[in-house]
Amino acid sequence: MIKVDMIVDAKGLSCPMPIVRTKKAIGELQSGQVLEVQATDKGSKADMKAWAESTGHQYLGTIEEDGVLKHYIRKSAEHETRNEVTFPHVVSNEQLQEKFHDPDSFVLDVREPAEYAFGHIPGAVSIPLGDLDSRMAELPKDKTIYVVCRTGTRSDLAAQKLAENGFDRVRNVIPGMSQWNGPLDSAQS
Amino acid sequence: MMKEMTVQQMTEKVLNKESLFILDVRNESDFRDWKIEGENFAYLNVPYFELVDGVDSIVDRLPKDQDIVVVCAKGGSAAFVAEQLAEAGFDNVYTLAGGMQAWSEHLHQAKVYEDDQLKIYQFIRVGKGCLSYMVLSGDEALVVDPLRFIDVYEQVAQQEGVKITHIVDSHLHADHLSGGKALAERTGAAYYLMKSEGAVFDFEPLEQHETIDFENVHLEVLAVKTPGHTPGSVSFFVNGKWLFSGDTIFVGGLGRPDLGGKVAEWAEDLYHTVYEKVAAMADDVIVLPAHYANLDEEINAEGYVGDTLGRIRARNEMMQNKAKDEFIDLVIQGAKTETPPNFEDIVAINRGLKTVDIETQRELEIGPNRCALHHTHA
Numbered sequence: 277m278i279k280v281d282m283i284v285d286a287k288g289l290s291c292p293m294p295i296v297r298t299k300k301a302i303g304e305l306q307s308g309q310v311l312e313v314q315a316t317d318k319g320s321k322a323d324m325k326a327w328a329e330s331t332g333h334q335y336l337g338t339i340e341e342d343g344v345l346k347h348y349i350r351k352s353a354e355h356e357t358r359n360e361v362t363f364p365h366v367v368s369n370e371q372l373q374e375k376f377h378d379p380d381s382f383v384l385d386v387r388e389p390a391e392y393a394f395g396h397i398p399g400a401v402s403i404p405l406g407d408l409d410s411r412m413a414e415l416p417k418d419k420t421i422y423v424v425c426r427t428g429t430r431s432d433l434a435a436q437k438l439a440e441n442g443f444d445r446v447r448n449v450i451p452g453m454s455q456w457n458g459p460l461d462s463a464q465s
Numbered sequence: 466m467m468k469e470m471t472v473q474q475m476t477e478k479v480l481n482k483e484s485l486f487i488l489d490v491r492n493e494s495d496f497r498d499w500k501i502e503g504e505n506f507a508y509l510n511v512p513y514f515e516l517v518d519g520v521d522s523i524v525d526r527l528p529k530d531q532d533i534v535v536v537c538a539k540g541g542s543a544a545f546v547a548e549q550l551a552e553a554g555f556d557n558v559y560t561l562a563g564g565m566q567a568w569s570e571h572l573h574q575a576k577v578y579e580d581d582q583l584k585i586y587q588f589i590r591v592g593k594g595c596l597s598y599m600v601l602s603g604d605e606a607l608v609v610d611p612l613r614f615i616d617v618y619e620q621v622a623q624q625e626g627v628k629i630t631h632i633v634d635s636h637l638h639a640d641h642l643s644g645g646k647a648l649a650e651r652t653g654a655a656y657y658l659m660k661s662e663g664a665v666f667d668f669e670p671l672e673q674h675e676t677i678d679f680e681n682v683h684l685e686v687l688a689v690k691t692p693g694h695t696p697g698s699v700s701f702f703v704n705g706k707w708l709f710s711g712d713t714i715f716v717g718g719l720g721r722p723d724l725g726g727k728v729a730e731w732a733e734d735l736y737h738t739v740y741e742k743v744a745a746m747a748d749d750v751i752v753l754p755a756h757y758a759n760l761d762e763e764i765n766a767e768g769y770v771g772d773t774l775g776r777i778r779a780r781n782e783m784m785q786n787k788a789k790d791e792f793i794d795l796v797i798q799g800a801k802t803e804t805p806p807n808f809e810d811i812v813a814i815n816r817g818l819k820t821v822d823i824e825t826q827r828e829l830e831i832g833p834n835r836c837a838l839h840h841t842h843a
Contacts, residue, residue: 292542295514318828319538326492327514 278339278348279389281309287316287344294320295327298349302333307353308430310336310390315345324349334426337394348390361428363435367447372397372422373458382419386434387426387453395453395460397424405430412441424449467547470534470559472571476591479503479760480573480768486533488523490516490546491565499832501536501561501568501592504761513542520549533558540564568592569831572617575769577753578707582681584625585707587753587769588617593830594757595641596770600703603680607631608654609701609709610755611644613826618648629654631677633684635711635755636698637662640805641830643815659688659699666817671699689737698731700738708752708774713738715754716763716772719783721799732796736789743784748775806832 284301286294294315301311313324321338324347328335336348367375375381376397383400385392392402403411405425415421421443423431428450435448478485484505489496490513500508511523527533527550535543535550535558543560550558561568569592577585577598584601590612598609599621606627608618611634622629629652634645636659646666649656657677660670677684687700698720701709712720713735720735750773757763757770764770778784783795805811807829813819814829821829 290539290541291537292513292517292545296517299514299517318824322495323492323512323514326494326512330512330515 278312278393280312280348281305282311284311284313286320287314289315290317291319291323295323298324298327298347302331302349302351305351307351308388309351310388311349311351312390313347313349315347316343318345320347321345334391336390348394350388350391361432361448361450363432363439363446363448365435365447366428366450367422368450369452369455369457372424372447372449375420376400376422376458380419382416382421384415384421384423384434385425385453386423386430391426391453393462395462397453397456398459398461400424400461405434408434408437412438415443417443420445420447422447422449424452426452426454428452467544467551468559469562471562472567472592473573475501475534475561475568476571476573479591480764482761484531486528486531488527488533488535488546490535490537490542495538495565499565501565502760507531513537513546516546516549520546520553524550524553524555527555529555529557531557534561535559536561536568537564539566565592566827566831570614570827572597572612572614574617574621577751577767577769577771583704585703585753586621587771588612589760589770590641591760593641594760596753596755596757598709598753600682600684601625601627602682604628605630605679605682607633607677607679607682607684608645608648609633610635610638610711611648613642613644613647613830615644615648615651618644619651622652628652630679632656633671633677633701633709634658635700635709637664637812637815639808639812639815642811642826646817657686662816664816687738687742689734689742698734700742702746702750706750708743708746708750709755710752711755714743714752714777715756715758716752716770716777717758718781719796721796728797728800729793732793732800733789735796736792739784739792740787740789743774746774748773748778750774752777 282301282305284297286297294317298313325335328349332352334350336350339346376383383397385396385400385402386405388404423435425431431448431452435446438446482504487501487506487508489500489510492512496510509526535547537543540563547558547560572588573591575587575589577587582602586599588597597611600607604627606622606629608629611618632645632649632654634643645656655669657669657671660672671686674686683704685702687702698711698713700711700713751771752774753771810829
């Protein structure tokens with residue numbers, strides 16, 4: 277089970293209905309929230325991808341379970357495209373690639389669980405930005421925390437938050453998973 | 466009620482070179498991959514999901530004085546868009562019934578020849594470029610390279626009052642699913658293919674048959690026996706007049722090996738086929754291939770895909786006194802590197818190593834006219 281903000285049931289429906297329902301549901305979501313669309317129409321996978329591309333939403337991936345396709349879509353968040361990064365301590369993807377398996381390194385992935393599920397840095401711990409306040413105690417103070425998201429914006433907010441709460445070895449990874457060329461672990465194929 | 470166009474009607478429009486406006490509402494990559502090809506067709510591709518909130522964005526790009534056919538994968542999205550167009554005042558809008566799935570599965574029946582003793586039909590899979598045949602004589606019929614739509618052959622046999630007694634595959638197809646095994650099971654016909662192709666079910670090995678005879682049909686199996694390896698592909702020469710050439714000789718040129726690895730052997734086979742078996746044949750022999758690349762160019766005035774050996778030879782330098790080494794080099798140079806989509810699954814199914822449901826069969830075969838890519842224009 278991947279945690280999502282809304283589930284749309286389009287099982288048994290053929291196109292165009294899965295997309296029509298997805299479109300309606302996306303309208304009801306907040307930016308950055310994740311939608312799961314359950315469909316049985318095999319063609320829905322390619323269409324979901326193409327539709328997301330044309331509308332700017334983020335197609336995360338599809339899992340097939342017992343003949344049901346579960347598509348994961350994250351509603352586009354406009355502020356992410358502005359890329360206003362203010363946290364001063366940043367590292368590049370390449371720098372993180374050299375460091376992430378050091379015992380002294382801790383990789384914190386603040387994207388949504390569905391984004392994490394479809395590909396993350398091996399060993400990275402998932403705490404979505406929205407859960408960070410309540411789960412901060414899970415983080416080590418004696419390691420360097422590399423905060424990563426898709427483009428560096430959410431991780432910037434998370435890094436600031438950690439610094440305010442007494443974590444003094446925090447690095448924001450720029451740009452993050454959208455350009456990551458290193459190894460990936462995936463819970464899903 | 467929406468107006469529908471059937472795949473049969475669409476085929477007529479293609480064959481008659483009529484003009485038509487196709488509004489294809491599948492996603493852009495599907496449209497780029499394959500579409501309904503017509504010499505006088507005009508196209509607009511806008512995915513249906515961009516028209517969910519209305520068709521205002523495209524009404525200016527559609528003709529008012531010409532029929533518009535809305536096409537999608539299976540028909541649902543086309544109907545969704547066509548209804549909106551009707552509401553917007555277009556009365557010239559049709560949907561393609563069954564969409565590209567139906568288009569991919571439609572076989573058009575064309576007559577190649579008929580006299581008192583013999584009749585030959587060609588079945589053109591217009592959406593995919595595959596050709597299969599039925600040779601009828603007396604009370605019996607032979608099917609060459611049947612596709613998986615075996616109802617079609619059974620219906621024709623019933624209409625013509627014949628029993629399908631022989632089925633031949635010219636080679637193990639890698640680009641589409643063969644109907645040979647299923648048709649043999651249903652009709653009790655003998656099913657012939659090359660043993661060297663690795664099928665695991667019961668069949669008649671073509672290696673053991675130099676000829677197949679029934680009623681007024683005399684079929685010669687043209688297999689190149691090359692020392693050192695077993696040939697994969699054969700041709701069938703019927704009554705000294707019709708050459709069912711499989712994947713070796715097409716109307717537009719010679720076949721191109723497509724599965725890699727064995728290109729050199731394949732080229733040598735092709736050389737022996739062309740220069741030993743076929744070279745001795747008369748110019749008026751009619752070549753009936755298993756594929757075509759371009760229907761408009763390869764269909765003849767009689768309405769079937771085929772041409773005389775003389776004309777094919779005249780057009781094709783590769784068939785005119787090429788030295789063996791040069792021929793093989795040219796074929797190897799022209800070999801294509803891409804394989805048909807899903808060929809591993811298709812080959813496994815055609816060998817009987819794997820069975821899949823109808824939905825998966827459709828998925829494996831759906832897509833462009835790639836079975837004809839192995840033409841060489843050298």
